[in-house]
Amino acid sequence: MRKYHLGSRAEKYLLGVIMVGLGLLLAYHFLVAGLPFNQVINQVGSDAQTVTVSAEVPRSSLILQLVNFSGMPRVKVLVNGKVKADFSHPYVTIPVAAGDTVEIDTAFYRHEVKIKVLDTSDNVVYPKKGVEITACQTVVSLGQVKLLSTEKQ
Structure with missing residues (x-):
């Protein structure tokens, strides 16, 4: 005890x-x-109390959609030969200016990749909304970006 x-x-x-x-x-x-x-x-x-500076929103942009897959990170979006985005997600928004050449690099994948121009800014004339391209192990051009004339704005 x-x-x-x-x-x-x-x-x-x-x-x-x-x-x-x-x-x-x-x-x-x-x-x-x-x-x-x-x-x-x-x-x-x-x-x-702090003054915030708004981020500069690009006036012209393209929204591209990867149609037949949910994500392909090695499919690159090139603007004037420089990589601007990839398809890690099915949708990509890229800022563009008049005369920019937009290309899609599908060289890594051995099967067809379908990409659609889902939407564009109001001032983008070309590439048109709804355009679809299919590529397989190559670099495909969407063409040069054409914008509405800036005189009206």
Whole structure:
């Protein structure tokens, strides 16, 4: 019976040391870092005072859709010979300017890849919305981008 009494006293002592250590740790944390809710309250509304600069939205763009697959990351969209996007997802939006040459690089895949011009900006005359191309292990051109004349805008 004495063993249990001695063990009980040791448990109480150990538990007391742990609680005091935890209390000291929390006190140190609050002294060094401050109260967490004060940090959050200081940040609330802080973004309202900063002036945000809107990102420049391209005036002309094409939305291309990969028709027969959900994703083919090695099918690249080239604008003027430079890779601008890939088909990691079935839809790709690319900014374009007048005279840009848009090409699709399907050289990696051995099967047919079908791509559709799903949508265009209002000022894009060519390539037309709804145009579909099929390619297999090659680079296919959608042609040069033609825009409405800028005199009207």
